[in-house]
Amino acid sequence: MDVPARARIIVVGNEKGGSGKSTTSMHILISLLREGGRVAAIDLDAKQRTLARYLENRQAFIARNGLPLPMPEFAVVEESGLLHRPEAEADEATRIAAAIDGFSARHDFILIDCPGSDTNLSRVGHSYADLLVTPVNDSFIDVDLLASVDPDTLKVLKPSRYAVMVWEQRKQRFARDRQTVDWVVIRNRLSHLDARNKRNVGHVLEALQKRIGFRFLPGLSERVIFRELFLSGLTLMDLDQTGSGLNMAQAAARQEVRALLLGLNLVTDD
Numbered sequence: 001m002d003v004p005a006r007a008r009i010i011v012v013g014n015e016k017g018g019s020g021k022s023t024t025s026m027h028i029l030i031s032l033l034r035e036g037g038r039v040a041a042i043d044l045d046a047k048q049r050t051l052a053r054y055l056e057n058r059q060a061f062i063a064r065n066g067l068p069l070p071m072p073e074f075a076v077v078e079e080s081g082l083l084h085r086p087e088a089e090a091d092e093a094t095r096i097a098a099a100i101d102g103f104s105a106r107h108d109f110i111l112i113d114c115p116g117s118d119t120n121l122s123r124v125g126h127s128y129a130d131l132l133v134t135p136v137n138d139s140f141i142d143v144d145l146l147a148s149v150d151p152d153t154l155k156v157l158k159p160s161r162y163a164v165m166v167w168e169q170r171k172q173r174f175a176r177d178r179q180t181v182d183w184v185v186i187r188n189r190l191s192h193l194d195a196r197n198k199r200n201v202g203h204v205l206e207a208l209q210k211r212i213g214f215r216f217l218p219g220l221s222e223r224v225i226f227r228e229l230f231l232s233g234l235t236l237m238d239l240d241q242t243g244s245g246l247n248m249a250q251a252a253a254r255q256e257v258r259a260l261l262l263g264l265n266l267v268t269d270d
């Protein structure tokens with residue numbers, strides 16, 4: 001694994017609720033830990049706390065079963081309680097910066113899971129990304145969150161609010177430390193059926209990537225194994241250690257996760 005000189009910040013974000021941010025976060029996080037990476041996690045979705053709850057479930061599983069599964073350090077950054085908006089935003093920015101600073105020296109990666117809505121916490125989180133991963137479901141409803149598309153020609157008409165927000169945060173990032181962001185849109189919950197829709201969404205994402213400045217990767221298929229282990233805080237990458245073997249579908253799922261990490265340049269194939 002390539003270990004960077006300072007913690008590399010992976011932000012998983014999309015304003016679209018339920019597109020698979022937390023699921024993607026869990027799989028990237030546990031895969032990197034299993035590769036021997038020192039990884040910390042920050043949950044910016046203090047209302048749902050999906051990633052934090054997953055990690056609490058994992059901690060409880062470890063305690064119950066006495067298995068030394070790799071476990072990341074993690075923090076939840078809450079929305080500010082201050083009433084005055086500029087002060088609240090400054091308070092949130094300070095607390096995100098403190099969480100990142102606290103983890104940065106001791107970790108190779110910091111993974112940040114964002115809420116599925118346009119909040120100040122999410123915007124500030126995006127401004128720290130070295131790698132921004134945006135899962136979209138294979139649907140024009142999700143593509144609409146990236147850009148408006150002509151219904152007849154499937155041509156891209158204009159970038160959406162989220163794409164404009166990412167552009168703004170990239171500028172903030174460049175102004176802060178001259179770093180650029182690798183923005184990767186991944187197609188989550190790809191179905192093995194529905195070939196026509198899959199192709200059409202694929203065409204539009206292809207056209208969009210040049211216009212909006214991301215690259216896109218296949219991501220994860222729709223599979224039960226990507227959701228059924230939540231309550232025990234596990235992923236399929238843990239199953240060797242827990243003694244459960246993998247069936248063929250699960251082995252294929254593991255390949256998808258591996259391909260995703262390779263595509264994101266988080267691991268190398270050796």
Ligand SMILES: Nc1ncnc2c1ncn2[C@@H]1O[C@H](COP(=O)(O)OP(=O)(O)OP(=O)(O)O)[C@@H](O)[C@H]1O
Nearest residue numbers: 017018019020021022023116189221222223226227
């Ligand atoms: N590849 C997948 N295969 C099967 N189920 C999936 C997959 N990806 C996500 N899901 C399921 O879809 C739902 C939404 O996923 P998830 O919570 O990861 O999305 P999210 O973007 O974090 O949502 P929110 O915007 O509410 O934070 C969950 O029930 C999850 O288990």
Ligand SMILES: [Mg+2]
Nearest residue numbers: 021022045050
């Ligand atoms: Mg989530």
